Amino acid sequence: MSGAEHALRRISAVRGVRGAMLVSAPDGLVVSESSMEDVDGRAIAALAASLAGRLRRAAGGAGLGRPTVIQLRGETGTLLAVPAGEELLVVAVGDRETNLGLARLELLEAARGIA
Amino acid sequence: MRVLEGWVSGPLSRFLDESAARLVLLMTSSGQVVAQHGFTRSVDVMSAAALGAGIMASTGELAHLMGSPRFGALVHQGTEQGLLLSGFDTPRGRWIGLVAFGPESSVGIVQLFFQQFTDEIAAATPPEEQRGPVLAENFEHELNASLRALFGR
Amino acid sequence: MNDDVRTLTAELARDPGSLVFLDLAEVLRRRGQLDAALTVAASGLARYPALADAHALHARILAERGDGDGAFDGWMNALQLEPSHQAAHRGLGFLYYRAGDLGRALRHLEFAAQAAPEDAGLRAAIERVRAAAVPAPEPPAHPGDEAVSPEPAAPAERGVLPTSRAIPFAIDAESGTSSDSELFAGLDGARDGLLLLDQHGLRLGGALRDEDGADVSDAVAAHLAGVSREAARAARLLGLGAWQSLGIECEYGNAHLVAPTADTVLLTVRDVAVPAGRLGLVAERAAQAARRWLERVA
Structure with a gap:
């Protein structure tokens, strides 16, 4: 098992996380994924990369530098995305019960290992 | 955006809105144009339709020779612009979509919403009217009528 | 020619x-x-x-x-x-x-x-x-004035700006900046770090300054114009329900976006030292203030 796959499995093991994946940031395509339940992995990759790209431009305009963690919270779940270098994003989707603090740490750890 | 048949407008508008595509050409597998967005000259549309249909036909043959199923889509990613060329089935036969997109979009976004678009097209396609065979003398007239409809002149 | x-x-x-x-x-x-x-x-x-x-x-x-x-x-x-x-x-x-x-x-x-x-x-x-x-405030006496118009002026008798976009915050314009300053009154960062904008990326109130003290509110508001739509789209298509907030931790600061109403977005920016969870609470308080203000001026 590659380092990336191992990292994705660790993220998926966090309570409430429905799946995790590695995404090509410029293309919005799946690079690698782990146990995505009931969600179209291609949709996650495309939408997370698009949102991350727009937020990168907005954060730059606000003088905040590059985003390090992005967290989109909805009524029934959360999307987490962490850039891993210039080209990749580590992304996870969780339900309402997700331990977001732990998931965030695992994503950051995965991104450090991959970048 | 110009369409030959009104029912294509809704799905195509939604696709353009969601994908931020720059150019779209929708055609039958024989290269007959069904709708276009972003092209300004009819000659460009005709060339792109012929090339797109030709590429899909030749890659289909290539897949056949290699003993694999036909390719669903081809993607070219350039530095300034990307292209998606994708075939899909409709109640009126196989159609082809040619989509050009810039850095404001991405391959992933275009593919995601193109899939949604093709689903909507398949669901919205009305029953085809019975048509007689296309005669050579009618062909040019039909082509010109199509181009007039697509460019409004 | x-x-x-x-x-x-x-x-x-x-x-x-x-x-x-x-x-x-x-x-x-x-x-x-x-x-x-x-x-x-x-x-x-x-x-x-x-x-x-x-x-x-x-x-x-x-x-x-x-x-x-x-x-x-x-x-x-x-x-x-x-x-x-x-x-x-x-x-x-x-x-x-x-x-x-x-x-x-x-x-x-x-x-x-x-x-x-x-x-x-x-x-x-x-x-x-x-x-x-x-x-x-009175209607402009010479709407086609060359000094203001992107020359030459559009016909004066035609409504140039759609009223649905111009009117909702007319009270703000008529009263200068006073209602603007009331928007986040009493909140931490009322003058810097809270920015309320409409769905078109126009600033409704609040302000944001860069590290040199320059006002970057309008530029940031314009950048954020499509973010709420994009967030709503992603949440909907990924089965997350209606979007509630967007947290962005960055190199030099943390930001938090919420939608106080369907057609407004509130950006809260704080130093990186402010934890994401606390930033969410600050943003929620500011959103409540924004909702009250919007009800007053609408």
Whole structure:
């Protein structure tokens, strides 16, 4: 098992996380994924990369530098995305019960290992 | 955006809105144009339709020779612009979509919403009217009528 | 001038993909051939939908044809692509001035003036709007004034700015900045770090400054114009339900976005030392204040 796959499995093991994946940031395509339940992995990759790209431009305009963690919270779940270098994003989707603090740490750890 | 048949407008508008595509050409597998967005000259549309249909036909043959199923889509990613060329089935036969997109979009976004678009097209396609065979003398007239409809002149 | 048109037309015919359409459309516009200018600009825009100059020129031609709705959209598109686009700020300033929304007119004109401090016409326009904003507000006496308009003016009798976009915050404009300052009164960061904007990326209240103290509110608001739509789309398509918040931890600061109402977005920015969870609480309090303020001014 590659380092990336191992990292994705660790993220998926966090309570409430429905799946995790590695995404090509410029293309919005799946690079690698782990146990995505009931969600179209291609949709996650495309939408997370698009949102991350727009937020990168907005954060730059606000003088905040590059985003390090992005967290989109909805009524029934959360999307987490962490850039891993210039080209990749580590992304996870969780339900309402997700331990977001732990998931965030695992994503950051995965991104450090991959970048 | 110009369409030959009104029912294509809704799905195509939604696709353009969601994908931020720059150019779209929708055609039958024989290269007959069904709708276009972003092209300004009819000659460009005709060339792109012929090339797109030709590429899909030749890659289909290539897949056949290699003993694999036909390719669903081809993607070219350039530095300034990307292209998606994708075939899909409709109640009126196989159609082809040619989509050009810039850095404001991405391959992933275009593919995601193109899939949604093709689903909507398949669901919205009305029953085809019975048509007689296309005669050579009618062909040019039909082509010109199509181009007039697509460019409004 | 005829030679200009002929030369530029020939150049465009030789290379339809070139940017010469901008020059040709501009020459035609100046000559008053608005239909031809619009055709050329629209064709170029179709080829270069990500070119802010193309949107701005297209918008200006539309404004001169009396299509304020189209012009507004065009200039907003230009600002989304290039938040500091001078001509787009100037054009929007003109539209808001014509609509009597002097507060927003002034903000856009001042933004335009930052890029062109020597522009005497722009300076005169700003003075004129400031002067009009001080006494009891009245409709502009000379709506086609050259100093303000992106010359030549659109027909005065036509409604240039769609009222649905101009009116909701007219109270804010009429009362200067006082209601703006009440927006986040009493909250931490009321003068810097809280920014309320509408769905078109226009600032409704609050302010954001960069590390040098420069006001970057309008630029950031323009960048964020499409974020709430994008967040809503992602949440919906990924089965997350309606979006509630967007947290962004960055190198030099943390940001938090919420939607106090369906058509507004609130940005809260704090130092990286403020934890994401606490930032969410600050943002929620600010959103409550924003909702109360919006109810008052609506």
